[in-house]
Amino acid sequence: MGPSVLAAKAQKYPASSDSVAVTSAPSSTEGPSLTQQLLQAASTADRFKLLPNDTQFVFDFNQRQNGSGAGGELISANRKTFPALVGTGSGMVVGRIGPCGMNTFHVHPRSAELQIVVQGHLRTEMIPENGVFNNNGTRRVIKNEVGPFQMTPFYQGSIHVQFNPNCTDAIFVATFASEDFGTGQVLEEAFASSDDVVSASFGQIVAGEDIDTIRKAIPASVALGVEKCLEDCGIQRRIR
Template identity: 65%
Template sequence: MQFTSAIALVVLAYTSSVQAAPAPAPAASGLSLTQQLSIADTAVDRFALLPDNKQFVFDFNTKQNNPGKGGELVAANRKTFPALVGSGAGMAVGRVNPCGMNTLHVHPRAAELQIVVKGRLVTEMVPENGVNDANGKRRVITNTVEAFQMTPFYQGSVHTQFNPDCEDAVFIAAFPSEDFGAGQIADETFAFSDDVIAATFGQTIAGADIDKVRKGIPASIANGVDECLKKCKIPKSK
């Protein structure tokens, strides 16, 4: 009995010493909070760097900087929401205006699970080379996703969403990455040199017109589709 009590005292003493461990010393000056969290020795040290409970809440009501004409997207990643460091997850909320389109894009570091919570979206996705339809042509997976339905977009797949209605559509996107990233296909394509672009399109774009195409590329979520614009009485952007 005395031996058991002695062990219990040792365990309690060890537990107390762990709980009473001092907070980690501040990281070198100049490091962002995300950087400090990334190099913290343990999860316990990370929590010590987040002393305010409000640091664990992200507000998707925050407005996006420089949104496209067709809506906006607010992303919670390791930079905008440092509490995600160590979670392996990220999220985004998108609002797509009537007739708005989230233009062709990819996520280089994560798959996306997207659920529509208001309105509906027409989605299209091309997974990769070799994924063909019954006719041997490249397969385009197209769906109309209604409210509280979900669709996946695989990591690296090219995909887009379009709001065919005259009211806003809202979606939530979950990612298994703290830094999922995004790349707009048209913008990235026309960032290459004129020679590369002309060769890629089989010389179908005159060199003199390439800059015109570049200037016409919209921001991430753009207005589009003539039929919808007419139905919703939305004038075309000039």
């Protein structure tokens, strides 16, 4: 999948468009989904019997999925959206981060991520586990600017973020060593806790009456980012 194809996708799906439902494994209230049947198959040979059509081995990253935001979109191939991945131990994401867009703080609980930029540039930050410090004793944050056909890893369970500092789209491909790598948006998960737990976790600097307002303001996945970039690119921040 070359940069020209991905660029065409970026034009097809502008940053401000709304996402629609994902096309995933067939399911039925009368029985297990195709993914469940593949997971329960007695052998690999039996799995192929459940995938009789050659087209079932092709995943189309042109499809739309839920989980995108105002600053771009992420298309995930995992065992739910692409049942043929069952048994491969692998998954993939193609992401478009629009001008000034940010793939907000998140983790992948079941795999490391290898991310290669194929168009534009991304500024990345990764925060390793507790105990990883700079020479001066402060917590280490690994920061890089990644350009076309450069790659960076994000370790399993590490908090990381990607930001597009330019006024044109950035497109990346990410691979995972899991069919079900999963994603957790850190702020959304933290603020899902009860008010007193959130307030205590932030050292009481977040007042109880403000917590619900903050919850509602946390952007979904890919958000519009840094104010200076928005100003330079002439982009007005959209408030949900």
